[in-house]
């Protein structure tokens with residue numbers, strides 16, 4: 353049926369009901385992409401840890417049937433030199449609803465555009481969900497890292513990340529500059545002959561669907577506030593509009609009322625009766641606030657590029673991107689992936705922390721309703737960190753730690769289940 357994807361002999365697809373809830377069989381087929389760089393190290397460890405957690409939690413009554421699909425460098429080896437993102441990979445991710453991927457390389461400057469972004473755009477995975485949670489014992493540059501507890505909702509389909517760019521000196525860049533000068537009276541492109549141009553699309557629909565999810569998350573998880581992070585003072589009609597559309601949505605759809613004349617507003621969580629405050633912060637100030645007063649922030653709704661920066665910065669506060677999970681979500685399709693990239697200098701060395709991808713899988717299990725297996729992963733991670741047998745990233749900052757390899761850390765987690 354597929355050119356290079358082998359469908360497991362056993363297992364069934366996860367399907368969705370009209371209300372978008374999932375039907376998860378006891379042996380769901382879950383597609384995975386190994387990933388480039390350290391993907392070869394962390395993905396096999398993630399698979400083993402998840403299998404062990406599922407086995408332990410359900411005593412054989414449930415089992416994931418993994419199905420390898422291809423993207424990135426491995427796809428070029430399997431499908432041919434120029435096939436970085438096969439159509440059947442996209443089809444499978446869309447069709448099987450729940451999947452997980454390792455990191456994929458994007459060259460800087462020239463070369464292919466991001467496959468990660470392509471996957472998000474092609475499948476309209478418009479929410480990038482990145483929870484930031486502190487695990488006791490993890491070394492952190494902060495004195496009180498446990499005060500950082502946030503969930504980032506990063507818009508995943510628009511913004512400068514859309515990749516609409518024109519290279520300096522190219523015919524298209526020159527034509528666009530001409531149009532800007534002649535038709536729009538723009539005189540302030542400082543060096544027109546040598547300017548590259550990027551377009552930053554930000555829409556009301558795109559903003560609203562992201563902010564709606566963030567506010568709903570705050571309601572469902574009893575969070576005290578949602579902060580809209582933007583640089584709307586400078587980029588008025590993209591990031592500024594993002595802020596305004598977000599506030600308007602909170603008022604129109606959630607009944608929020610202005611606090612002291614606004615723009616902050618608040619509404620009562622219908623589940624708990626407690627107020628949820630909707631506020632905003634300009635991105636540069638926000639980056640210092642999260643270090644100095646992290647407790648004032650719980651759910652973050654932001655644009656694509658801000659969310660990229662913020663999620664790595666917040667990850668650092670609780671131990672780094674070795675332990676930073678995430679998910680790309682549409683209303684039905686969910687693709688889980690670590691926050692970090694391919695860390696090329698460590699590729700194939702069985703060295704890095706598999707924690708981010710394991711925690712991404714933990715999010716996946718929770719998304720599937722397999723809470724017991726997800727809980728086991730969290731508990732074994734906590735126990736493993738407490739034992740101080742950890743990968744290099746933690747070992748170099750922890751007193752009395754024993755440094756272990758990527759695969760060894762996975763085994764320690766399994767032993768601790």
Ligand SMILES: NC(=O)C1=CN([C@@H]2O[C@H](COP(=O)(O)OP(=O)(O)OC[C@H]3O[C@@H](n4cnc5c(N)ncnc54)[C@H](OP(=O)(O)O)[C@@H]3O)[C@@H](O)[C@H]2O)C=CC1
Pocket residue numbers: 390454455456457458459468672673674675689690691692693694695696704705706707708745
């Ligand atoms: N979703 C995706 O697939 C993503 C892909 N990328 C791509 O990855 C490539 C490399 O990007 P780069 O900027 O180097 O960022 P990376 O996130 O790959 O790595 C940056 C640094 O973060 C630390 N790090 C990353 N992963 C781990 C881990 N699992 N355990 C411990 N430490 C880790 C390492 O720090 P140290 O050096 O201190 O040990 C590493 O050098 C690029 O092509 C980029 O486009 C980037 C982000 C996301």
Ligand SMILES: O=C(O)CCC(=O)C(=O)O
Pocket residue numbers: 456457458466467468469660691693
């Ligand atoms: O696509 C890439 O290569 C980088 C993406 C990234 O940094 C992210 O999504 O956090």
Ligand SMILES: [Mg+2]
Pocket residue numbers: 660661664691
């Ligand atoms: Mg990033």
